[in-house]
Amino acid sequence: MLAWLTDPLASPVIQRALAETLLLAVACGPLGVWILLYRDAYAAESLSHGMLPGLVLAALAGAPLVLGATAGVLVAAAGIALVGRDARLGSEIGVAVVVSSLLGLGAILALAPETPPRLAELLFGDLLGVDATDLAVAGVLAVAVALALAGAYRPLVLTGFDRGSARALGAVPLRWELALLVLLGATTVAAVQGLGNLLLLALILAPGAAALRVCRRLSAALALAAALAALAGILGLLLSYHLEIAAGAAVALSAVGIALVSVPLGGRPAH
Amino acid sequence: MSGLRVSGLSGGYVPGADALRDVAFTAGPGQIVGILGPNGGGKTTLFRALLGELPVRRGEIGLPGPPAYVPQTERARLDFPVSALDVALMGAYARTPWYRRVARADRERAGEALARVGLAEAAGSTFGTLSGGQRQRVLIARALVQDAEVLLLDEPLSGVDGVSGARIEAVFAELRGEGRTLLVATHDVRQAAGWDRVLCLHRRQIDYGAPAAVLSPETLRETYGGELIVLPGGAHAVGVGHHHH
Numbered sequence: 001m002l003a004w005l006t007d008p009l010a011s012p013v014i015q016r017a018l019a020e021t022l023l024l025a026v027a028c029g030p031l032g033v034w035i036l037l038y039r040d041a042y043a044a045e046s047l048s049h050g051m052l053p054g055l056v057l058a059a060l061a062g063a064p065l066v067l068g069a070t071a072g073v074l075v076a077a078a079g080i081a082l083v084g085r086d087a088r089l090g091s092e093i094g095v096a097v098v099v100s101s102l103l104g105l106g107a108i109l110a111l112a113p114e115t116p117p118r119l120a121e122l123l124f125g126d127l128l129g130v131d132a133t134d135l136a137v138a139g140v141l142a143v144a145v146a147l148a149l150a151g152a153y154r155p156l157v158l159t160g161f162d163r164g165s166a167r168a169l170g171a172v173p174l175r176w177e178l179a180l181l182v183l184l185g186a187t188t189v190a191a192v193q194g195l196g197n198l199l200l201l202a203l204i205l206a207p208g209a210a211a212l213r214v215c216r217r218l219s220a221a222l223a224l225a226a227a228l229a230a231l232a233g234i235l236g237l238l239l240s241y242h243l244e245i246a247a248g249a250a251v252a253l254s255a256v257g258i259a260l261v262s263v264p265l266g267g268r269p270a271h
Numbered sequence: 272m273s274g275l276r277v278s279g280l281s282g283g284y285v286p287g288a289d290a291l292r293d294v295a296f297t298a299g300p301g302q303i304v305g306i307l308g309p310n311g312g313g314k315t316t317l318f319r320a321l322l323g324e325l326p327v328r329r330g331e332i333g334l335p336g337p338p339a340y341v342p343q344t345e346r347a348r349l350d351f352p353v354s355a356l357d358v359a360l361m362g363a364y365a366r367t368p369w370y371r372r373v374a375r376a377d378r379e380r381a382g383e384a385l386a387r388v389g390l391a392e393a394a395g396s397t398f399g400t401l402s403g404g405q406r407q408r409v410l411i412a413r414a415l416v417q418d419a420e421v422l423l424l425d426e427p428l429s430g431v432d433g434v435s436g437a438r439i440e441a442v443f444a445e446l447r448g449e450g451r452t453l454l455v456a457t458h459d460v461r462q463a464a465g466w467d468r469v470l471c472l473h474r475r476q477i478d479y480g481a482p483a484a485v486l487s488p489e490t491l492r493e494t495y496g497g498e499l500i501v502l503p504g505g506a507h508a509v510g511v512g513h514h515h516h
Contacts, residue, residue: 037348151369151370152369154361154364154367154369155364155369157353157357157364158361160348161347161348161358161361162342162346162347162410163346164342164346165340165341165342165346165347167322168322169361169413169417170364170366171364212352216354216397217352217353217354217357218352218353218357220352221352
């Protein structure tokens with residue numbers, strides 16, 4: 001049993017993958033709690049899917065994926081913001097249109113003959129292909145996001161709990177709603193290398209959903225979400241190693257599995 | 272303490288369309304002002320203006336400091352994982368630097384504020400599991416922690432149970448005794464008649480002054496328009512309508 005747990009750690013590839021997921025967990029878990037409380041899950045999904053063209057273009061140009069991801073997130077966010085202003089469409093339809101267009105554009109680019117055959121890696125990540133530089137970039141971003149979330153705890157509470165009174169209590173709501181989306185963008189960029197733009201959402205939303213079901217206090221939910229995200233990372237890598245399945249997918253499935261286990265435990269409604 | 276001074280106040284949410292105009296009144300320390308008016312009459316707009324949150328605003332507002340605001344209870348999220356004590360503590364957030372914990376004195380103040388509204392026992396209860404009246408009292412406790420000279424309360428007595436209503440009125444009396452100024456939006460004319468001043472709004476200021484001078488059937492008719500029911504005797508006029516929006 002102990003060997004089942006420790007054997008995989010002998011491999012430097014697994015060591016880096018583990019470090020990457022644990023660092024991401026520190027940001028993704030708490031971020032997910034906030035995203036769910038702010039009812040931003042749809043925006044989160046949209047941002048991460050909408051950045052595909054940026055990723056593909058970076059792959060085409062041989063540029064670092066982080067640059068492509070950043071550009072892709074910015075373009076997706078700008079597109080969502082612009083289309084969302086059209087009252088005839090409404091923001092949800094606007095988001096759907098933008099995201100479908102960007103995902104389609106990304107697919108066309110990815111399937112072009114000139115593109116290196118990396119579409120699967122972009123969509124599903126390559127946790128086992130993480131090198132030291134990737135790890136450093138993801139680590140800095142993830143730790144920065146976690147620290148920012150901790151520092152912004154009180155204004156985020158004021159805005160999320162009672163938006164209409166937030167200003168009188170010292171927080172400008174629009175500023176913190178935008179800040180949360182910026183942190184979401186940063187986390188998306190940090191996580192895309194390892195988990196891909198389809199799977200990273202699982203590590204953000206599933207631990208948060210589980211923690212919110214089980215916890216009655218916000219501080220406990222934030223801590224538990226980070227712990228559950230880390231657990232999903234460890235479990236996923238173990239399953240991936242022993243069952244020889246894709247690492248990113250195994251982590252995502254573990255996160256969702258943990259969320260499903262929490263359903264009968266909690267008295268609180270899922271968000 | 273200098274109370275509240277408003278002159279020539281007009282404004283609204285978009286340029287060129289005033290939701291409220293020509294408001295001018297002063298309220299001294301230790302006065303409770305009942306604000307009457309129909310739905311959409313400008314009560315919440317006046318509060319937004321006093322909070323400095325109205326997008327379009329003309330006129331002068333003199334305040335002794337930032338006012339505390341108590342929203343209608345249904346504006347706060349019920350699915351948010353916070354306890355009654357957590358909510359009361361939010362009143363101290365504005366004076367807590369982001370890198371510090373909330374001060375011990377403020378934690379004690381939050382506990383005392385909950386005790387004042389009769390909810391010491393419920394401090395650890397999740398906000399969303401409390402009754403409407405209890406939630407309203409928690410939001411008032413939050414305003415007590417803010418320790419503001421001027422408090423703006425948006426229909427704090429609408430739809431609350433009798434125990435909560437009595438407790439809230441008792442706290443109002445204490446705050447008046449401390450020399451604070453309370454602006455209380457209400458639909459209950461009889462309640463407002465028991466306070467120090469009455470402000471009647473219908474997209475503009477209809478009247479302001481002592482209840483005995485202001486609460487005439489004519490003024491109430493002008494304030495409420497078609498929404499008013501005058502019961503026999505005239506003194507028991509009751510505004511109809513429940514909540515904004």
